[in-house]
Amino acid sequence: xxxxxKPKLHHPTLTPNALGxxxxxxxxxxxxxxxxxxxxxxxxxxxQACYELDIEPHRVAKLSGIGxxxxxxxxxxxxxxxxxxxxxxxxxxxxxxNMANKDLLYLGISGDGDTAxxxxxxxxxxxxxxxxxxxxxxxxxxxxxxxxxxxxxxxxGSKSKGGVVNEDSPIDLCALALQLGATFVxxxxxxxxxxxxxxLKAAFTHGGTAMIDVLSPCVTFNNHAGSTKSYDYVREHNxxxxxxxxxxxxxxxxxxxxxxxxxEVTQHDGSILRLHKLHDSYTPTDRLHAMRYLEERKAIxxxxxxxxxxxxxxxxxxxxxxxxxxxxxRLDAKxxxxxxxxxxxxxxxxx
Amino acid sequence: xxxxTQPLQRTNDFVVKFANVNGSGSASANSLFARSILRxxxxxxxxxxxxxxxxxxPTWYEVRVSGSGWLARRGGVDLMVAMxxxxxxxxxxxxxPGGYLFYDSTRFIPRGKFRDDITVLGLPLTEICNREFxxxxxxxxxxxxxxxxxxxxxxxxxxxxxxxxxxxxxxxKQKLIDSNLKVLRLGHDAATESLPCPIGLRVERSDxxxxxxxIDGNTAAGLGCVYGGATVAGWYxxxxxxxxxxxxxSYCKQLRHDPETGKANYAIVQAEDELASIGMVVGAGxxxxxxxxxxxxxxxxxxxxxxxxxxxxxxxxxxxNVQRGGPSTGMPTRTQQSDVLACAYASHGDTKxxxxxxxxxxxxxxxxxxxxxxxxRLQTPVFVMIDLDIGMNEWLVDPFEWDDxxxxxxxxxxxxxxxxxxxxxxxxxxxxxxxxxxxTLPGTHPKRGAYFTRGTTRDPYAKYxxxxxVYIGNMERLLKKFDTAxxxxxxxxxxxxxxxxxxxxxxYGSTSEAMREAxxxxxxxxxxxxxxxxxxxxxxxxVYRFVEDHPVTFVVEQNRDAQLKTLLVTEGxxxxxxxxxxxxxxxxxxxxxxxxxxxxxxxxxxKVTPIxxxxx
Numbered sequence: 001x002x003x004x005x006k007p008k009l010h011h012p013t014l015t016p017n018a019l020g021x022x023x024x025x026x027x028x029x030x031x032x033x034x035x036x037x038x039x040x041x042x043x044x045x046x047x048q049a050c051y052e053l054d055i056e057p058h059r060v061a062k063l064s065g066i067g068x069x070x071x072x073x074x075x076x077x078x079x080x081x082x083x084x085x086x087x088x089x090x091x092x093x094x095x096x097x098n099m100a101n102k103d104l105l106y107l108g109i110s111g112d113g114d115t116a117x118x119x120x121x122x123x124x125x126x127x128x129x130x131x132x133x134x135x136x137x138x139x140x141x142x143x144x145x146x147x148x149x150x151x152x153x154x155x156x157g158s159k160s161k162g163g164v165v166n167e168d169s170p171i172d173l174c175a176l177a178l179q180l181g182a183t184f185v186x187x188x189x190x191x192x193x194x195x196x197x198x199x200l201k202a203a204f205t206h207g208g209t210a211m212i213d214v215l216s217p218c219v220t221f222n223n224h225a226g227s228t229k230s231y232d233y234v235r236e237h238n239x240x241x242x243x244x245x246x247x248x249x250x251x252x253x254x255x256x257x258x259x260x261x262x263x264e265v266t267q268h269d270g271s272i273l274r275l276h277k278l279h280d281s282y283t284p285t286d287r288l289h290a291m292r293y294l295e296e297r298k299a300i301x302x303x304x305x306x307x308x309x310x311x312x313x314x315x316x317x318x319x320x321x322x323x324x325x326x327x328x329x330r331l332d333a334k335x336x337x338x339x340x341x342x343x344x345x346x347x348x349x350x351x
Numbered sequence: 352x353x354x355x356t357q358p359l360q361r362t363n364d365f366v367v368k369f370a371n372v373n374g375s376g377s378a379s380a381n382s383l384f385a386r387s388i389l390r391x392x393x394x395x396x397x398x399x400x401x402x403x404x405x406x407x408x409p410t411w412y413e414v415r416v417s418g419s420g421w422l423a424r425r426g427g428v429d430l431m432v433a434m435x436x437x438x439x440x441x442x443x444x445x446x447x448p449g450g451y452l453f454y455d456s457t458r459f460i461p462r463g464k465f466r467d468d469i470t471v472l473g474l475p476l477t478e479i480c481n482r483e484f485x486x487x488x489x490x491x492x493x494x495x496x497x498x499x500x501x502x503x504x505x506x507x508x509x510x511x512x513x514x515x516x517x518x519x520x521x522x523x524k525q526k527l528i529d530s531n532l533k534v535l536r537l538g539h540d541a542a543t544e545s546l547p548c549p550i551g552l553r554v555e556r557s558d559x560x561x562x563x564x565x566i567d568g569n570t571a572a573g574l575g576c577v578y579g580g581a582t583v584a585g586w587y588x589x590x591x592x593x594x595x596x597x598x599x600x601s602y603c604k605q606l607r608h609d610p611e612t613g614k615a616n617y618a619i620v621q622a623e624d625e626l627a628s629i630g631m632v633v634g635a636g637x638x639x640x641x642x643x644x645x646x647x648x649x650x651x652x653x654x655x656x657x658x659x660x661x662x663x664x665x666x667x668x669x670x671x672n673v674q675r676g677g678p679s680t681g682m683p684t685r686t687q688q689s690d691v692l693a694c695a696y697a698s699h700g701d702t703k704x705x706x707x708x709x710x711x712x713x714x715x716x717x718x719x720x721x722x723x724x725x726x727x728r729l730q731t732p733v734f735v736m737i738d739l740d741i742g743m744n745e746w747l748v749d750p751f752e753w754d755d756x757x758x759x760x761x762x763x764x765x766x767x768x769x770x771x772x773x774x775x776x777x778x779x780x781x782x783x784x785x786x787x788x789x790x791t792l793p794g795t796h797p798k799r800g801a802y803f804t805r806g807t808t809r810d811p812y813a814k815y816x817x818x819x820x821v822y823i824g825n826m827e828r829l830l831k832k833f834d835t836a837x838x839x840x841x842x843x844x845x846x847x848x849x850x851x852x853x854x855x856x857x858x859y860g861s862t863s864e865a866m867r868e869a870x871x872x873x874x875x876x877x878x879x880x881x882x883x884x885x886x887x888x889x890x891x892x893x894v895y896r897f898v899e900d901h902p903v904t905f906v907v908e909q910n911r912d913a914q915l916k917t918l919l920v921t922e923g924x925x926x927x928x929x930x931x932x933x934x935x936x937x938x939x940x941x942x943x944x945x946x947x948x949x950x951x952x953x954x955x956x957x958k959v960t961p962i963x964x965x966x967x
Binding site for chain 2: 056057058059061063073074078079080081082083084085086089091092093094095096097098099100101103104121122124125129317318321322323324325326328329330331332333335336337338339340342343344346347350351
């Protein structure tokens with residue numbers, strides 16, 4: 001992984017957000033991804049979402065595993081602590097970090113190899129535990145850093161750059177996340193910033209386990225005819241469910257969304273997701289409906305994008321553990337040590 | 352040929368072994384037996400030898416009663432309580448000449464199944480239980496309490512001590528108390544009426560126990576982690592370490608709540624596997640919480656990748672490793688000290704880890720708390736190396752101590768104020784000459800102190816770098832840090848022989864109690880040996896000097912391949928011929944007899960003349 005520091009020059013016309021930060025304050029090192037890599041678009045979307053949400057960059061902890069996707073946290077939120085862990089094990093490290101300090105925003109960045117192959121178990125268990133985080137999969141269906149092997153999300157029948165046909169069934173991470181109990185499940189496309197940025201914003205404010213599977217074409221190894229994760233293929237088969245706006249008790253953030261009926265979903269923190277439905281019959285608060293819908297559309301070769309499911313009152317790992325309000329990493333010896341007198345009592349009970 | 356052997360006559364100095372069937376409910380009665388002797392003020396120690404199985408396979412519980420204060424396994428059995436027909440022959444064979452055999456005489460046992468040189472004590476336990484109780488479970492469970500009553504009569508144990516223990520055990524469950532006390536007396540009366548009570552083995556009230564406590568090492572580790580300030584534990588069940596976390600959980604529930612809200616000042620997650628459990632510890636350590644996991648050999652194998660990450664990325668993590676018989680699944684319920692090398696050099700590449708070797712539950716408590724300090728001070732994994740013998744057996748040890756003024760060593764953590772003041776922050780920068788860099792915790796400062804943690808190589812400012820000299824500089828600094836660790840781990844303990852000694856012996860961990868007695872046995876034979884107990888790795892220079900000062904040093908350990916010796920030779924660049932292995936690895940705790948016999952044999956082979964002959 002090459003690390004290149006960006007020049008610190010700020011354009012005078014950059015608009016500060018409510019915290020006084022400009023968009024540049026949310027950037028990181030210069031990307032070393034291939035030109036045109038979908039992952040860079042996702043990094044840009046993360047920057048945009050955090051900037052618009054007035055998130056303090058240093059209050060984000062960004063964790064990743066190994067792979068192209070896992071390099072990308074270096075390229076945004078340079079003032080946040082990052083942790084490039086080991087292959088497929090980011091969810092456990094993020095879980096531990098979250099246990100230590102519930103006050104930070106946790107962003108897990110992973111890839112399809114990192115999540116759906118070696119890390120499938122950790123992905124599943126972090127989600128079923130309700131770890132409060134945004135778990136973002138940069139999904140290109142291929143192993144880029146080792147030059148082009150299929151990953152577990154590659155569709156059956158799709159071809160590698162060398163023409164090999166994938167015979168194995170793909171793992172649908174959204175279907176899995178729904179089954180495992182994620183309280184926010186979405187799919188998007190790195191080439192659709194208008195959809196992705198609001199989804200990220202909604203995920204950041206969600207308050208529970210938010211999983212976003214972002215199809216992110218690999219321009220070097222999986223952007224050819226025969227791939228089902230190429231820019232062209234995804235654009236042609238994108239079945240967008242909805243576009244959304246997110247509202248807080250202050251300024252309304254608007255965007256130019258496609259027309260259609262609208263539904264509002266209030267999140268635990270009071271923010272409102274206004275969903276511009278592109279499919280009138282779709283209900284994003286019904287887990288079973290979402291699971292069925294995904295399967296139906298998959299059967300006819302469509303890629304469903306948008307907010308698939310949201311639980312308006314999510315509970316988290318810390319709720320389940322009934323932990324104190326004060327983050328555990330701030331407790332001092334006086335609070336933590338039960339003291340000598342108590343130890344004497346324990347000694348007495350052991351005689 | 353039969354020999355006439357006088358029945359053993361010993362007071363407060365004998366070994367009782369219970370042969371039972373796993374799942375028959377004997378553990379509670381056997382523990383009450385040991386505790387009742389302690390309550391009479393007589394030192395005793397207990398070893399549970401059990402199968403990796405829930406029901407049906409053989410299990411043993413061995414109690415050594417020692418007015419002399421020797422608490423290791425002695426070897427040999429003076430009174431066998433033979434309750435398992437499946438192991439009858441080997442149990443009978445294990446009794447010392449002149450010893451005693453207590454058994455359930457309900458079922459006929461052919462005379463050929465006994466020995467002429469031991470005293471046989473039969474009581475129809477099943478018959479009495481069947482007469483008194485109707486439920487199959489009661490008949491089974493109360494058979495154990497009944498033999499406890501009978502043993503009290505045979506050995507002169509004060510029944511009122513057992514009464515009190517039963518009352519403490521069952522608390523407010525008066526019905527259970529009443530029934531247990533009734534059965535206890537049934538056994539006592541039956542033995543008094545039909546057996547020659549008391550026998551030659553006796554318990555006499557004493558005052559040698561004092562303030563000491565009776566506790567297993569896993570409980571001590573869990574409590575040590577509470578006192579040491581651990582707030583996060585990720586774990587995965589594995590024998591024999593599971594009860595470390597169970598104890599930690601139990602003590603946290605009692606002691607670790609926010610007084611105002613009642614909410615938990617701790618977070619414990621049962622992970623999906625060992626990889627996730629250490630991953631959680633690493634994540635929490637990175638984020639500034641004191642975190643640990645407990646595991647055993649197979650878990651250590653699975654955690655290797657994370658140990659390498661934590662070592663190289665310099666993240667505090669503590670592991671309580673309760674070693675069991677290996678390799679592979681090995682002997683899950685037997686003890687060994689066979690993870691020493693696996694932990695010392697865990698993970699690929701050049702790694703070295705800090706190891707602590709407590710000798711008993713008392714030190715396990717201390718080292719669990721100390722390990723959390725060292726992990727943060729050194730920003731690295733620290734392994735508390737106990738074994739099944741320490742972890743799952745109850746030991747008579749000095750009471751735990753705690754200094755209320757003790758502050759946790761949180762290591763070099765740069766604060767927002769320090770960053771604001773413009774202090775130069777390089778995550779992997781050598782600042783103080785001890786190899787330990789400063790770190791910042793996530794969320795500390797809006798503009799300063801953030802860095803990217805990774806397992807790939809980097810420069811002192813945490814920037815990725817593949818430059819060879821930069822890599823070497825980092826690796827050399829890690830070695831310097833390891834040298835600093837040498838000064839922070841507990842120093843070795845030396846016991847000099849009364850006479851000048853050319854021979855030394857090095858040992859560690861659970862071997863210590865047996866070694867204490869073995870040294871006395873050797874001395875009684877006129878064989879003088881200087882002894883050193885190693886308590887931490889990296890080894891202090893004193894350890895190497897000890898080896899240099901003795902032409903021959905025995906290294907006593909409980910594994911096949913002499914792992915500590917390998918570590919000594921490798922790290923100290925010692926001549927392997929100077930170190931003579933004494934190895935015990937059948938899965939049972941090492942005995943004093945074994946050590947003294949093996950060392951004496953080696954000294955005999957080396958033609959060492961005893962300075963003082965053994966008194967005949």
